[in-house]
Amino acid sequence: MSKRGFAPLVKCLPLPLDKGKGIKGIGLVNNLNSFHLVQTCPDSKARAGELITPHGLVPTPVFLPVGSQGAVKTLTPEEVKDIGMAMVLANTYHLYLRPGIGVIERMGGLHRFMGWDRAILTDSGGYQIFSLASLRRVSDEGVIFRSHIDGSQHHLTPELIIQFQETLGADIIMALDECPAYDASFEQVQTAVDRTHRWAERCQKSQKRDDQALYAIVQGGVFPQLRHQSAEYLTLLGFSGYAIGGLSIGEPREQTLAMIEETVALLPENKPRYLMGVGSPEGIVDGIARGIDMFDSALPTRVARNGAFFTWQGRHNIRNSVYSQMEQPIVAGCDCYTCRTFSAAYLHHLFSCDELLAYRLATIHNLNFISELMRKVRSAILGGTFNSFKDNFLAGYRPTDEQIRLSQKRKWLKSHSPSGITNSD
Amino acid sequence: MSKRGFAPLVKCLPLPLDKGKGIKGIGLVNNLNSFHLVQTCPDSKARAGELITPHGLVPTPVFLPVGSQGAVKTLTPEEVKDIGMAMVLANTYHLYLRPGIGVIERMGGLHRFMGWDRAILTDSGGYQIFSLASLRRVSDEGVIFRSHIDGSQHHLTPELIIQFQETLGADIIMALDECPAYDASFEQVQTAVDRTHRWAERCQKSQKRDDQALYAIVQGGVFPQLRHQSAEYLTLLGFSGYAIGGLSIGEPREQTLAMIEETVALLPENKPRYLMGVGSPEGIVDGIARGIDMFDSALPTRVARNGAFFTWQGRHNIRNSVYSQMEQPIVAGCDCYTCRTFSAAYLHHLFSCDELLAYRLATIHNLNFISELMRKVRSAILGGTFNSFKDNFLAGYRPTDEQIRLSQKRKWLKSHSPSGITNSD
Numbered sequence: 072m073s074k075r076g077f078a079p080l081v082k083c084l085p086l087p088l089d090k091g092k093g094i095k096g097i098g099l100v101n102n103l104n105s106f107h108l109v110q111t112c113p114d115s116k117a118r119a120g121e122l123i124t125p126h127g128l129v130p131t132p133v134f135l136p137v138g139s140q141g142a143v144k145t146l147t148p149e150e151v152k153d154i155g156m157a158m159v160l161a162n163t164y165h166l167y168l169r170p171g172i173g174v175i176e177r178m179g180g181l182h183r184f185m186g187w188d189r190a191i192l193t194d195s196g197g198y199q200i201f202s203l204a205s206l207r208r209v210s211d212e213g214v215i216f217r218s219h220i221d222g223s224q225h226h227l228t229p230e231l232i233i234q235f236q237e238t239l240g241a242d243i244i245m246a247l248d249e250c251p252a253y254d255a256s257f258e259q260v261q262t263a264v265d266r267t268h269r270w271a272e273r274c275q276k277s278q279k280r281d282d283q284a285l286y287a288i289v290q291g292g293v294f295p296q297l298r299h300q301s302a303e304y305l306t307l308l309g310f311s312g313y314a315i316g317g318l319s320i321g322e323p324r325e326q327t328l329a330m331i332e333e334t335v336a337l338l339p340e341n342k343p344r345y346l347m348g349v350g351s352p353e354g355i356v357d358g359i360a361r362g363i364d365m366f367d368s369a370l371p372t373r374v375a376r377n378g379a380f381f382t383w384q385g386r387h388n389i390r391n392s393v394y395s396q397m398e399q400p401i402v403a404g405c406d407c408y409t410c411r412t413f414s415a416a417y418l419h420h421l422f423s424c425d426e427l428l429a430y431r432l433a434t435i436h437n438l439n440f441i442s443e444l445m446r447k448v449r450s451a452i453l454g455g456t457f458n459s460f461k462d463n464f465l466a467g468y469r470p471t472d473e474q475i476r477l478s479q480k481r482k483w484l485k486s487h488s489p490s491g492i493t494n495s496d
Numbered sequence: 497m498s499k500r501g502f503a504p505l506v507k508c509l510p511l512p513l514d515k516g517k518g519i520k521g522i523g524l525v526n527n528l529n530s531f532h533l534v535q536t537c538p539d540s541k542a543r544a545g546e547l548i549t550p551h552g553l554v555p556t557p558v559f560l561p562v563g564s565q566g567a568v569k570t571l572t573p574e575e576v577k578d579i580g581m582a583m584v585l586a587n588t589y590h591l592y593l594r595p596g597i598g599v600i601e602r603m604g605g606l607h608r609f610m611g612w613d614r615a616i617l618t619d620s621g622g623y624q625i626f627s628l629a630s631l632r633r634v635s636d637e638g639v640i641f642r643s644h645i646d647g648s649q650h651h652l653t654p655e656l657i658i659q660f661q662e663t664l665g666a667d668i669i670m671a672l673d674e675c676p677a678y679d680a681s682f683e684q685v686q687t688a689v690d691r692t693h694r695w696a697e698r699c700q701k702s703q704k705r706d707d708q709a710l711y712a713i714v715q716g717g718v719f720p721q722l723r724h725q726s727a728e729y730l731t732l733l734g735f736s737g738y739a740i741g742g743l744s745i746g747e748p749r750e751q752t753l754a755m756i757e758e759t760v761a762l763l764p765e766n767k768p769r770y771l772m773g774v775g776s777p778e779g780i781v782d783g784i785a786r787g788i789d790m791f792d793s794a795l796p797t798r799v800a801r802n803g804a805f806f807t808w809q810g811r812h813n814i815r816n817s818v819y820s821q822m823e824q825p826i827v828a829g830c831d832c833y834t835c836r837t838f839s840a841a842y843l844h845h846l847f848s849c850d851e852l853l854a855y856r857l858a859t860i861h862n863l864n865f866i867s868e869l870m871r872k873v874r875s876a877i878l879g880g881t882f883n884s885f886k887d888n889f890l891a892g893y894r895p896t897d898e899q900i901r902l903s904q905k906r907k908w909l910k911s912h913s914p915s916g917i918t919n920s921d
Contacts, residue, residue, distance in 0.1 A: 141845065145852045147833075170845040174821055178841050186837045396599055412572075412611045416603050420566065420595040427570045427855060 104242065104284040104311060106131075106343045106364075114458040116335065116362035119449050122158075122343060124190040124242035125282055126182065129157040131343065132359045132448060134350065134441050135192060135367035139165045139199075141175075141185040143438075144372050145431040148187045154407070154435065155442040157189055158242070160367045163235050164196025164203070167225075168218050172235045180240035192367070193241040195232050195274075197248040197288070198316065198347070202484065209249060211266060229273040237280045245314065246274040248288040253321035260292035268304050275308060284311035286345060292317055293326045295333045302337035312365075313338050314345040319354065319368075321481050324473060328357055335362040352381055352444055353470045356461055359448055371441050375433035378422045381440040385469035389433065394419040407439035408432075529667065529709040529736060531556075531768045531789075539883040541760065541787035544874050547583075547768060549615040549667035550707055551607065554582040556768065557784045557873055559775065559866050560617055560792035564590045564624075566600075566610040568863075569797050570856040573612045579832070579860065580867040582614055583667070585792045588660050589621025589628070592650075593643050597660045605665035617792070618666040620657050620699075622673040622713070623741065623772070627909065634674060636694060654698040662705045670739065671699040673713040678746035685717035693729050700733060709736035711770060717742055718751045720758045727762035738763045739770040740788075744779065746906050749898060753782055760787040777806055777869055778895040781886055784873055796866050800858035803847045806865040810894035814858065819844040832864035833857075 103125045111118045122129040136143045136151060139162040143151050151159060161181060166172065178184045181191060200207065204216035206224075213228035229247045236244035247270045249263040271287045278285055287305040291297030305313060315334050318327050331346065338344055343364045349355065350368020358366060371381070378390040382402050389401060400410035401418060409418070409432040421429035451460035470476075528550040536543045547554040561568045561576060564587040568576050576584060586606060591597065603609040606616055625632065629641035631649075638653035654672045661669035672695045674688040696712045703710055712730040716722030730738060740759050743752050756771065763769055768789045774780065775793020783791060796806070803815040807827050814826060825835035826843060834843070834857040846854035876885035895901075 140849045140851055141842070142851050142853045145856075147853065147856075148837075169849055170820065170841065174841060174845070177821060178823055178839055184839070184842055186842070395595065396602060398603055408572075414603055414609070416595065416599060417566070417609055417611070420599070424565045424594055426565055426567050427852060428567045428572065430852060431570070431572075431856075 103282045112457040115360045117359045117457045119452040126190040131364040135160040137369040145434045154438045164199035176238045191241040192243040195245040195247045198250045201250045229270040230277040233277045243284045246271040246287045264290045286312035288314040288316040290317045298333045312343040319348045331361045371437040375437040376430045409436040528707045537882040540785045542784045542882045544877040551615040556789040560585040562794040579863045589624035601663045616666040617668040620670040620672045623675045626675045654695040655702040658702045668709045671696040671712045689715045711737035713739040713741040715742045723758045737768040744773045756786045796862040800862040801855045834861040
């Protein structure tokens with residue numbers, strides 16, 4: 072396959088800087104990875120920037136669609152590109168278990184394996200080990216667990232996780248972290264934070280490749296004091312970027328937002344900030360207003376497969392009989408392939424019949440919606456109108472009811488806990 | 497949606513006739529539908545022709561991918577086009593039950609509903625009523641049955657089936673037939689043949705639209721005498737085309753081929769002959785050699801979703817561990833999207849993980865394979881080399897073992913019998 076179809080990798084793209092705006096801050100990582108702030112919002116903490124990666128420039132704020140197992144569910148790489156996505160997320164835990172890191176190495180690395188020539192971020196798998204695997208035994212050395220697929224036993228360490236991610240060859244790689252449940256006690260979270268710090272340091276020390284940006288993950292649950300500790304400690308170590316982990320895992324939204332604020336306040340201005348696991352339209356806008364540059368979540372693609380689609384007024388479900396005879400597309404004026412091509416009635420029909428095409432068409436719509444949202448947000452930040460954009464958006468967008476959302480989330484987390492289910496996202 | 501994305505329908509395409517070859521026979525149906533023989537093979541009954549339809553020219557021999565419920569499973573209309581398909585099949589029985597004929601009428605007809613601007617053939621649903629529905633009561637008047645989806649009771653007549661197909665608006669429509677099981681007795685098949693004839697006549701009489709070609713369906717099971725009766729009777733009535741039904745439903749291959757020969761011998765030369773339900777590469781080549789112009793079958797798409805893919809040496813399964821580390825595409829030199837883009841190892845991985853993308857990629861490959869097979873066959877007929885092409889192909893292609901094939905087919909038919917299952921193809 073090596074001679075077929077792949078354009079040579081773009082080693083370093085010229086920087087299309089916004090003229091006259093200057094560069095607010097540069098977080099130079101290495102020759103191939105850097106982050107530039109282009110504009111900050113005068114009325115909020117929102118910021119527009121650019122991530123330079125070995126696989127192209129990524130405008131921020133950015134949303135990463137999730138392709139845990141090396142594929143954004145239902146879509147080809149071309150479709151993900153056409154939607155405008157500049158970076159996707161894959162998961163070291165999933166790829167380690169299937170097909171195995173060695174297989175991907177022999178296939179020429181993750182980009183070539185999945186046919187994606189733009190940027191990739193690999194998550195370390197910390198969250199998955201703590202949410203999917205069973206019979207975990209955590210020690211400072213690392214973690215022993217059983218695969219959620221076949222029950223086989225594995226022993227992973229921070230050093231191994233870095234080695235795996237260097238072999239996979241993503242543009243951005245993540246330190247191994249310990250992610251406690253949302254209802255863990257202060258003491259439990261403190262223990263996890265301390266271990267996450269020691270592991271981050273070992274990840275940093277074991278890094279050999281100089282063309283990948285390594286991000287640390289701030290933990291601390293819903294305890295401001297621990298979030299402060301974690302952000303300060305990891306900042307002192309000096310990483311290419313900082314993720315906020317352990318949020319959006321079942322805690323109320325108010326706490327999520329408060330923890331983002333507590334953490335961002337202590338993170339360096341000139342490094343990218345990545346809020347893990349948040350992908351609802353309102354969650355993204357709220358995060359951006361609080362200084363977040365990067366998001367990932369399986370939510371837009373997962374709810375799509377259940378028939379839920381985003382509109383500027385909120386999330387609706389195509390299975391509702393109101394759509395059974397609607398000649399209009401699901402979102403009037405939407406420029407995605409689904410809305411340009413099919414009536415809501417057709418999509419309703421496909422879902423009624425469980426036609427596999429249904430899941431694709433809804434996925435395309437939801438990812439396109441998020442992509443358009445990101446473009447609108449960035450343009451508002453660059454134009455100095457982010458705050459009014461945000462107010463308008465949030466006034467018009469009816470978020471999923473908080474109680475329903477939390478109960479769904481907890482139910483989903485439970486169904487994905489060690490007792491069961493193999494579905495990755 | 498009426499103003500979005502649809503090119504105006506091609507009312508009648510200019511005929512790209514093969515220069516110097518002349519037209520062997522013209523079966524003019526009406527202004528918008530006709531069939532032209534372009535070339536016949538001197539050494540076999542194979543023939544190349546052209547179907548003119550209101551939605552474009554269809555070179556024959558042609559294979560119709562199955563989209564029973566208004567979608568070729570997993571694919572968009574654009575993908576089906578890119579593969580080179582000129583006509584698809586949809587099913588009146590399925591569309592009548594879901595979403596209902598009236599819904600599709602209000603959405604502007606079947607072409608617009610499913611976003612497909614090339615030719616469509618709708619099957620009458622006879623076969624489905626006799627294989628999927630439960631509690632059938634057949635009389636000369638029509639058939640009363642219960643839906644395989646919700647058990648609701650329905651009464652259909654030949655006149656209603658034509659009315660439905662006129663409302664759906666396909667280019668080619670089919671008469672209602674009665675299809676007995678492959679192990680039915682001579683007397684049972686005789687009764688079904690007689691009823692099929694009376695129904696065909698009523699279908700013909702009730703046809704109102706003059707822009708759709710109506711095909712009759714020859715029945716007769718595995719009894720040469722009944723096949724003769726049926727072919728002669730329906731030919732006397734005079735239809736735009738003749739389908740051969742009631743084959744490839746569990747009988748041995750030798751009988752299938754013998755029945756095709758018995759039937760084709762009595763069908764008019766200048767009308768298209770359509771072998772229903774045959775879609776294996778070897779079955780298609782065998783049928784073409786015996787004078788068949790059209791084929792449809794869910795087999796290429798159905799087996800794809802089980803991981804089976806066509807090669808010029810036979811059918812293989814990507815789940816086999818031999819593919820787990822294969823860097824080459826599944827078929828070296830294949831020009832389909834799947835083979836141009838991904839290694840066999842990646843496809844193996846996607847199937848191992850039950851990633852939905854897997855089903856798409858395998859479907860694209862199998863339909864592309866059939867499409868390429870049809871192009872090669874047609875080119876061989878036009879070039880006067882069909883017989884050697886056929887011999888070479890059949891010598892290299894190892895068909896699925898007859899015993900395994902029959903047991904799989906019967907198992908599948910059983911799982912789709914009135915006792916169960918809603919999957920349409």
